[in-house]
Amino acid sequence: MAKLSVDVAGVTLKNPIIPASGVFGYGREYEELFPLSKLGGIATKGTTGQPRPGNPAPRIAETPSGMLNSVGLQNPGIDAFLEKELPNLLTKDTVILANIAGSTIEECVSIAQKLDATDVHMIELNISCPNVKQGGAAFGVHCDSAEAITAAVRKATTKPLIVKLSPNVTSITDIAKAVESAGADAVSLINTVLGMRINIETKRPILRNNVGGMSGPAVFPLAVRMVWQTAQAVSIPVIGMGGVASGADAIEMMMAGASAVQVGAAIFTDPLAPVHIIEEMDAWLDAHGVDDVRQIIGTVQPWS
Ligand code: SIN
Numbered sequence: 001m002a003k004l005s006v007d008v009a010g011v012t013l014k015n016p017i018i019p020a021s022g023v024f025g026y027g028r029e030y031e032e033l034f035p036l037s038k039l040g041g042i043a044t045k046g047t048t049g050q051p052r053p054g055n056p057a058p059r060i061a062e063t064p065s066g067m068l069n070s071v072g073l074q075n076p077g078i079d080a081f082l083e084k085e086l087p088n089l090l091t092k093d094t095v096i097l098a099n100i101a102g103s104t105i106e107e108c109v110s111i112a113q114k115l116d117a118t119d120v121h122m123i124e125l126n127i128s129c130p131n132v133k134q135g136g137a138a139f140g141v142h143c144d145s146a147e148a149i150t151a152a153v154r155k156a157t158t159k160p161l162i163v164k165l166s167p168n169v170t171s172i173t174d175i176a177k178a179v180e181s182a183g184a185d186a187v188s189l190i191n192t193v194l195g196m197r198i199n200i201e202t203k204r205p206i207l208r209n210n211v212g213g214m215s216g217p218a219v220f221p222l223a224v225r226m227v228w229q230t231a232q233a234v235s236i237p238v239i240g241m242g243g244v245a246s247g248a249d250a251i252e253m254m255m256a257g258a259s260a261v262q263v264g265a266a267i268f269t270d271p272l273a274p275v276h277i278i279e280e281m282d283a284w285l286d287a288h289g290v291d292d293v294r295q296i297i298g299t300v301q302p303w304s
Pocket of ligand 1: 022046069070071072073074126128129130131132191192213
């Protein structure tokens with residue numbers, strides 16, 4: 001067996017695989033299927049200052065090789081998360097990444113301060129949700145706002161701070177450099193790609209929100225490209241995500257420069273996808289004589 005542990009911003013994960021925020025809830029449904037201790041980490045559903053019901057349905061639409069969602073950050077709010085979910089998650093022998101989101105900088109700062117007083121391992125600041133009218137991606141598509149919110153949350157916590165980036169920008173590397181300069185310890189990318197489907201019989205958008213975020217295998221090449229570009233642009237670790245569905249995909253993402261890999265939509269078709277991906281990575285490393293997964297990070301050899 002190859003050594004699978006990786007380091008991200010001073011935190012050791014037993015393997016690089018992390019269910020992405022929003023696809024895994026707080027792990028309760030999945031721990032009936034496998035021990036959560038098998039995972040490198042768990043990114044929890046985006047938590048806001050107050051409970052949110054999310055957007056009206058329909059808020060999921062299938063697409064070829066992917067899906068659109070417009071969930072709208074449905075979650076019970078930070079106080080319920082701290083009281084009912086985090087204590088249970090912290091018993092699971094895996095790294096917990098608390099994903100946080102807010103309509104204002106002040107809301108994100110307040111959530112980060114509350115998390116700072118807990119034993120959560122890392123904070124993932126979501127500045128890239130495409131499904132909310134206030135906050136969300138509005139913070140993440142301009143360098144100055146991305147920098148400002150990162151700097152404010154940085155001051156609010158000493159926890160390792162990951163900033164989750166949007167692909168719906170002209171230059172994701174400029175945004176990554178902005179959040180790095182503001183004190184981010186790592187970046188995670190890509191969040192979903194803004195998309196739309198229309199029912200041609202009713203002429204109505206399928207999603208009640210009209211537009212939503214696309215994920216799944218169809219976005220994988222976009223994600224690999226942005227991870228590769230970002231890993232070269234910043235000195236902090238990059239966590240790659242976007243359409244990862246197999247061990248081979250995770251290896252490819254790490255060759256592009258990711259230090260760890262989040263798995264999203266694949267979990268909806270195979271709830272055991274993270275476990276299968278870990279096993280497939282291990283088999284690939286063994287078959288290729290690689291005894292430590294960290295040896296493959298950033299090893300892509302681009303054509304000149
Ligand atoms: C959502 O809840 O709308 C998805 C979260 C995100 O895309 O960041």
